[in-house]
Amino acid sequence: MDEPEGMITVRGEAVVPAEPDELRLRLIVSAVRPQQADALQDVTTRSHELDALLDELDVPKPKRTTSGLSIHEKREWVEESTAQGKHRERSVHRGYEVHNSILVRLDDPAIAGRLLEGAVDRAQAHVEGPSWDVDEANPARIEACREAARDGKRKAEAYAGALGLRLGVVSSVSESQEVPWRGGMLSGGARAAATEEIGIEPGQLDVFATVTIMFAIDR
Numbered sequence: 001m002d003e004p005e006g007m008i009t010v011r012g013e014a015v016v017p018a019e020p021d022e023l024r025l026r027l028i029v030s031a032v033r034p035q036q037a038d039a040l041q042d043v044t045t046r047s048h049e050l051d052a053l054l055d056e057l058d059v060p061k062p063k064r065t066t067s068g069l070s071i072h073e074k075r076e077w078v079e080e081s082t083a084q085g086k087h088r089e090r091s092v093h094r095g096y097e098v099h100n101s102i103l104v105r106l107d108d109p110a111i112a113g114r115l116l117e118g119a120v121d122r123a124q125a126h127v128e129g130p131s132w133d134v135d136e137a138n139p140a141r142i143e144a145c146r147e148a149a150r151d152g153k154r155k156a157e158a159y160a161g162a163l164g165l166r167l168g169v170v171s172s173v174s175e176s177q178e179v180p181w182r183g184g185m186l187s188g189g190a191r192a193a194a195t196e197e198i199g200i201e202p203g204q205l206d207v208f209a210t211v212t213i214m215f216a217i218d219r
Contacts, residue, residue: 006219007171008159012152012211017204018140020132023106026067027119028126030099032074039098040071046123047100053118057111059104068101112200134205144209145175152213160217168216175211 029046033039054064074094079087106112112130119125134140160167 006217008156008165008167008215008217010152010155010159010213010215012148012150012155012213014144014147014151014209016140016144016147016207016209018134018138018207020109020202020205021107021135021138022133023109023112023129023200023202024131024133025104025106025112025115025127025129027102027104027123028068028099028128029123030097030126032095032097034095036071036096036098039096043098043100046125047102049123050102050119050125053115053122054104057115057118059106059111059115063105063107065103065105066100067103068099070097070099072097109200109202116200130200132202132205134207138207140207141209144207145211148175148209148211149173149213152211156213156215160215166218168218171214171216173211173213175209 027050029043029050031039031042031046033042051064074097075091076094077089078092079089081087104115106115109130116127119127156167159165
């Protein structure tokens with residue numbers, strides 16, 4: 001659609017650093033056993049170990065979310081030779097797999113190392129994360145909006161000045177804002193071998209803001 005006559009439209013952008021407000025780790029416990037009941041019992045027992053660990057670390061119940069629970073047959077494709085010397089693949093039953101996934105959200109990253117090592121050592125859990133999040137109420141979000149608006153105004157003034165025009169009132173403003181995921185991927189399984197606690201540093205996330213501003217041209 002054509003823009004209205006006598007307008008300057010610009011895109012203002014800004015990036016503001018922010019300290020994350022929340023850390024997320026996904027704890028996964030799984031087992032493969034010949035019988036479904038045995039696999040379920042194994043995972044249940046180790047999941048209770050995770051609950052006990054989270055209690056010890058004072059992680060509130062609302063910060064723990066069961067994000068995946070499944071029970072299914074475990075099969076595997078294997079290659080075998082026929083009497084005629086040909087090769088073919090056959091699906092072989094390997095038992096039953098039970099999978100339990102718990103998403104844990106932490107306000108304090110200082111306990112993340114103990115949580116990771118305890119989960120691996122006590123529950124033989126697989127750990128995915130960390131990922132980080134900036135809260136909607138974080139002041140960096142508003143500051144990014146302000147900076148994007150200032151950037152848009154500077155651009156509009158530059159265009160108007162270069163063309164010998166005078167910038168008028170703002171006709172319209174539209175924006176989009178997002179925080180991209182940033183954070184390392186750290187995983188563990190089997191049994192912890194480290195003798196020292198793993199350090200997990202939050203660093204900073206970049207909060208992005210983008211705004212489109214339409215200015216009228218004074219005549």
